Amino acid sequence: AIKLEISHRTVEIYRAKLLKKFGVTNTSSLFAALGGGRSEHIVPRD
Numbered sequence: 001a002i003k004l005e006i007s008h009r010t011v012e013i014y015r016a017k018l019l020k021k022f023g024v025t026n027t028s029s030l031f032a033a034l035g036g037g038r039s040e041h042i043v044p045r046d
Contacts, residue, residue: 015027
């Protein structure tokens, strides 16, 4: 939220909407539903 210069509450609201949309109860399950959260196209940032 800080890096994006948005409210922490905004992040919480959008996370809750995604959890509901994908029918999961936690962020780990959301990443699993999205394919495990790993991709060759994602490059980690420092």
